């Protein structure tokens with residue numbers, strides 16, 4: 001049985017211990033000590049890392065009453081110094097304690113229990129048994145949690161007798177049947193848990209709900225605590241300040257300004273599309289007038305639109321041209337790679353999809369569509385070659 005020093009004082013990160021057992025295990029060595037400050041994975045809290053006798057501790061797990069450390073090489077002595085990665089453990093304690101407070105606040109404020117939690121390196125979440133969450137409700141919960149933090153209530157852990165246990169109102173059911181450890185946030189929450197926690201709520205510093213989403217019929221709430229919540233606030237503040245300065249507004253006015261900008265952007269895009277369409281349509285008669293005549297009397301309009309034009313532009317122009325009878329339209333535009341669009345008037349029998357494949361294929365392009373309208377692409381530098389092939393193909397045709 002390993003003595004778990006982290007239960008006596010979770011703020012001790014350096015200790016000395018005797019090696020009880022050591023054996024090769026996978027890529028490293030599994031080491032058992034008479035006592036340890038290393039917390040093994042459990043209760044949703046990730047394991048500690050650090051060093052043991054100068055070796056890296058890669059992970060720590062619980063095996064019955066023993067704590068097993070996986071280190072990256074053999075230990076050279078029977079007595080070793082252990083050094084827990086303090087920043088990582090403090091972060092876990094802030095988040096684990098913060099999660100207790102947050103789950104208790106969701107239950108107290110909205111009557112919603114937490115069914116699962118995840119404390120990750122980047123993201124911490126709890127899953128709530130409710131299909132949705134309003135901004136107001138999230139803010140009320142967050143207010144309560146942070147009030148409890150500012151009240152700096154004591155947090156203590158104890159092992160009640162079965163009689164005592166029956167009198168307690170626990171936030172969730174214990175997952176073990178004996179040696180049930182209760183974490184009590186004074187006057188706020190009693191919950192069974194085996195993790196390491198801060199000794200008072202003030203040590204959590206801050207709990208921030210970042211966002212939430214619908215997840216398997218429930219609501220998954222993403223949150224951060226303590227130092228990580230502060231860093232999240234720091235980068236967001238910096239981003240808001242930079243944007244507000246760029247737009248010459250106060251930070252509180254930024255959202256309104258961005259919304260107005262998005263609206264005007266949609267308007268401008270609509271107007272821009274309309275103008276482009278008008279411009280392209282206006283140019284259609286000139287294109288038809290300058291069209292080549294094919295042997296069967298059909299006109300061929302070949303056009304390369306300026307770089308940066310869109311497939312939408314090609315379609316608009318095609319519509320305006322093939323409205324006239326006896327015409328085949330083949331056009332392209334290059335922006336990164338080239339887009340192709342072939343179309344014909346309804347009184348021409350030529351298959352546009354087949355024509356596009358025949359012309360673009362040899363130039364490394366491809367495409368498809370119907371006999372009336374086909375669309376495809378080819379390497380930008382071979383667009384002119386593809387359009388020239390159209391003329392050759394149709395010029396030699398006797399259809």
Ligand SMILES: [Zn+2]
Nearest residue numbers: 096193194195
């Ligand atoms: Zn806990």
